[in-house]
Amino acid sequence: MKITAIKVIVCSPGRNFVTAKVETDAGAHGVGDGTLNGRELAVAAYLRDHVVPCLIGRDPRRIEDIWHYLYRGAYWRRGPVTMAAIAAIDVALWDIKAKLAGMPLYQLLGGRSRDRVLVYAHGHGADIDEAVDDALRLRERGYRAIRGQCGIPGLARTYGVPVDGKDYEPADAPLPAEHAWNTGRYLEHVPKLFERLRSGLGPEVALLHDVHHRLTPNEAAQLGRALEPFRLFWMEDPAPAENQAAFRRIREMTTTPIAVGEVFNSIHDCHQLIAEQLIDYVRANIGHSGGITHMRRIAHLAELHHVRTGFHGATDLSPVTMGAALHFDLWVPNFGIQEHMPHSAETDVVFPHAYRFADGYMTPGEAPGHGVDIDESLAAKFPYRRAYLPVNRLEDGTLWHW
Ligand code: GCO
Ligand code: MG
Numbered sequence: 001m002k003i004t005a006i007k008v009i010v011c012s013p014g015r016n017f018v019t020a021k022v023e024t025d026a027g028a029h030g031v032g033d034g035t036l037n038g039r040e041l042a043v044a045a046y047l048r049d050h051v052v053p054c055l056i057g058r059d060p061r062r063i064e065d066i067w068h069y070l071y072r073g074a075y076w077r078r079g080p081v082t083m084a085a086i087a088a089i090d091v092a093l094w095d096i097k098a099k100l101a102g103m104p105l106y107q108l109l110g111g112r113s114r115d116r117v118l119v120y121a122h123g124h125g126a127d128i129d130e131a132v133d134d135a136l137r138l139r140e141r142g143y144r145a146i147r148g149q150c151g152i153p154g155l156a157r158t159y160g161v162p163v164d165g166k167d168y169e170p171a172d173a174p175l176p177a178e179h180a181w182n183t184g185r186y187l188e189h190v191p192k193l194f195e196r197l198r199s200g201l202g203p204e205v206a207l208l209h210d211v212h213h214r215l216t217p218n219e220a221a222q223l224g225r226a227l228e229p230f231r232l233f234w235m236e237d238p239a240p241a242e243n244q245a246a247f248r249r250i251r252e253m254t255t256t257p258i259a260v261g262e263v264f265n266s267i268h269d270c271h272q273l274i275a276e277q278l279i280d281y282v283r284a285n286i287g288h289s290g291g292i293t294h295m296r297r298i299a300h301l302a303e304l305h306h307v308r309t310g311f312h313g314a315t316d317l318s319p320v321t322m323g324a325a326l327h328f329d330l331w332v333p334n335f336g337i338q339e340h341m342p343h344s345a346e347t348d349v350v351f352p353h354a355y356r357f358a359d360g361y362m363t364p365g366e367a368p369g370h371g372v373d374i375d376e377s378l379a380a381k382f383p384y385r386r387a388y389l390p391v392n393r394l395e396d397g398t399l400w401h402w
Helices: 040-055 063-071 080-101 105-109 128-140 183-201 217-230 244-253 271-275 291-304 319-331 345-350
Strands: 003-011 017-024 029-033 117-125 145-150 178-181 206-210 234-236 258-260 308-311 335-339 356-358 361-363 391-394
Touching: 003 040, 017 040, 017 080, 029 080, 029 319, 040 063, 040 080, 063 080, 063 291, 080 105, 080 291, 080 319, 105 291, 105 319, 117 128, 117 319, 128 145, 128 183, 145 183, 183 206, 183 217, 217 234, 217 244, 244 258, 244 271, 271 291, 291 308, 291 319, 308 319, 319 335, 319 361
Parallel strands: 117 145, 117 335, 145 206, 178 391, 206 234, 234 258, 308 335
Antiparallel strands: 003 017, 017 029, 117 361, 356 361
């Protein structure tokens, strides 16, 4: 059996996506997601110029060998562009293997460990009242886990609080916009939001919060302590994690659970965080961390240290990553939760998919493979457009973590 062609498709049905479609002489094709928000064309070029020519004629069933061929063979290991490109190919190959076996992907991984996948939604508002109303609406729609974000008094814009009725943070500026950040105001305000969310939603709803890397370890420890009375499911990315040992300070000071990892692309980015049990949830995901083959290794390492998965599932990962993630979530023994940010209607039609949401949970469907495809002729109607998320500056002009 041979790989006969690999198409690299870049489209923008609401936001930009990079898709690899691997074709074989056995009839079955597979689809993988290589989207890296704001750097999409770098992954597309990496795939077209450096990966596709090396794979034509190879046996698509040799997933492990192809993974190492692309990883070790490149000599230049890791990095978000390389690992997103490897993930796109890896997920497409798992899709092909599961289709050839006539099984949904979760069966090939080892079968179901659970019946359905708990997901969390994004609740937000310009102020606390709006955020609480939004969370109540999500609860009515069935969600049992809700991430709460709200505007901070004195700051014109805040991460996770979209404007103009959009339901996600928009990557829509042709050049990055610049927002102002003030840690003191943020630390003062967030506990007030969670006091209201906990009293408004009751004790059962899981509450989450994303700090988006903006605090120092000591500030993160302060926030974690202030949030303890509201029993969060997790506090996400409380500080930048390049320095993994820095999380010891946060860990020692607070019992609020910690989730880190949406910017990770390799097991080496989280090895210490996991092995020292400095976090509770690892957010590395299939699309950015080398596909199913590598994410399986991260999940197994995490299992040894009581760390559970909590896949990043923002809409800048395509429905292909969502489909593959839900199969993985249904199987992986140490599953925690899955982020769910519904895609736009245009994205959903360009990527027909078998997964479904009901009653606060998702299921990947029973279609052979990962159950997500791309409609190429429809995708061609949504050409790439350059789009960036904003950056952050302190009020004195210093560039800060975004
Ligand atoms: C999340 C994330 C995202 C990121 C985005 C960057 O928790 O969902 O923080 O919303 O900001 O994926 O491209
Ligand atoms: Mg996040």
